[in-house]
Amino acid sequence: MRAAPSDLPLVLDGVSLAAGGTTILDRLNLTIMPGAPTLIVGPNGSGKTSLLRLCMGLAAPSKGTVSWGGRTHLPQTRRAIVFQKPVMLRRSAAANVAYGLAQAGCPRALRARRTEELLDRVGLLALASRPARRLSGGEQQRLALARALAREPEILLLDEPTASLDPAATRFVEEIILAAAQSGTKIVMASHDLGQVRRLAGDVLFLVRGRICERADAADFLDRPATPEAAAFVQGELVI
Numbered sequence: 665m666r667a668a669p670s671d672l673p674l675v676l677d678g679v680s681l682a683a684g685g686t687t688i689l690d691r692l693n694l695t696i697m698p699g700a701p702t703l704i705v706g707p708n709g710s711g712k713t714s715l716l717r718l719c720m721g722l723a724a725p726s727k728g729t730v731s732w733g734g735r736t737h738l739p740q741t742r743r744a745i746v747f748q749k750p751v752m753l754r755r756s757a758a759a760n761v762a763y764g765l766a767q768a769g770c771p772r773a774l775r776a777r778r779t780e781e782l783l784d785r786v787g788l789l790a791l792a793s794r795p796a797r798r799l800s801g802g803e804q805q806r807l808a809l810a811r812a813l814a815r816e817p818e819i820l821l822l823d824e825p826t827a828s829l830d831p832a833a834t835r836f837v838e839e840i841i842l843a844a845a846q847s848g849t850k851i852v853m854a855s856h857d858l859g860q861v862r863r864l865a866g867d868v869l870f871l872v873r874g875r876i877c878e879r880a881d882a883a884d885f886l887d888r889p890a891t892p893e894a895a896a897f898v899q900g901e902l903v904i
C-alpha cells in the first residue's frame with residue numbers, strides 16, 4: 665500500500681488574494697515546514713484569516729500557487745481548520761465529533777470510544793449529549809477543536825482558537841495544542857495574544873496590510889523585532 669501523500673511542506677509562491685476590488689494578501693512567498701507551531705500575528709484586518717483559508721485550500725489565490733507536499737490539488741483529508749466562530753451541525757456535541765471521525769474514516773465500531781476520548785481531551789465529556797449549537801462560544805471552540813483533532817490532521821490551522829475562552833480554558837486549550845504539536849501535527853495558528861505567542865510559537869509570521877512584514881523565531885520577534893512595525897506591535901501600539 666502506498667503511503668498517503670504528505671501535505672508538507674506547505675508552500676505559497678507569489679500568492680495574492682483579491683476580493684471586492686481590494687488586495688487582501690499581496691505577493692506572499694512562504695514555506696511552512698514540519699516542526700513547532702507557526703503563529704500568524706498582525707493587526708485586525710491584516711489578512712490572517714484569509715491566509716489560513718488559503719492554507720486550507722478553501723480559497724483560491726488570485727495570483728500565484730499554493731501547494732501541499734509539491735501538489736497544487738491535494739484533497740483536504742490530512743488538514744483541518746478551526747474557525748473563530750465554528751459552524752456546528754444541528755446535533756449533539758458527541759454527534760459532531762462522531763461526524764468528524766466518520767469523515768476521517770474511523771471504523772464505526774471505534775467511534776463511540778474515540779468520541780468520548782476526544783470530548784474528554786477538550787473538557788466537554790459532561791456536555792456530550794447537549795445540542796452543539798446551545799453550547800457557549802468557548803465551548804463551541806473547544807468542540808470544534810475536538811472535531812478537527814478527530815481527523816488526525818498533519819496540518820491543523822487554527823484561527824484565534826482561544827479568543828472566546830477564559831484564562832483557565834485558554835491554558836487548557838494551549839496544552840492540547842502543544843500536545844498535538846509534540847505528536848507531530850504542524851500547527852499554524854492566528855493569534856493576537858503575545859503571551860500565547862511566547863508560550864506556543866516556534867516561529868512567527870507577522871502580517872501587515874496583507875504582506876509579510878517579518879518572519880522570525882518567536883523569541884527574536886518578541887524580544888528583538890527587526891522592523892519598526894513589529895516593534896510597535898510588540899509594544900502594543902497601533903499598527904496600520
Ligand SMILES: Nc1ncnc2c1ncn2[C@@H]1O[C@H](COP(=O)(O)OP(=O)(O)OP(=O)(O)O)[C@@H](O)[C@H]1O
Binds near residue numbers: 686715
Ligand atoms: N470577501 C471579501 N471581500 C472583501 N474584503 C474582504 C473579504 N474577505 C476579507 N476581506 C477584507 O480583507 C482584509 C483581511 O481580512 P481578514 O479577515 O483576513 O483579516 P484578519 O487579519 O483575520 O483580521 P482580524 O484580526 O480582525 O480577525 C479585511 O480588511 C477584510 O475586510
Ligand SMILES: [Mg+2]
Binds near residue numbers: 712713714823854
Ligand atoms: Mg481573523
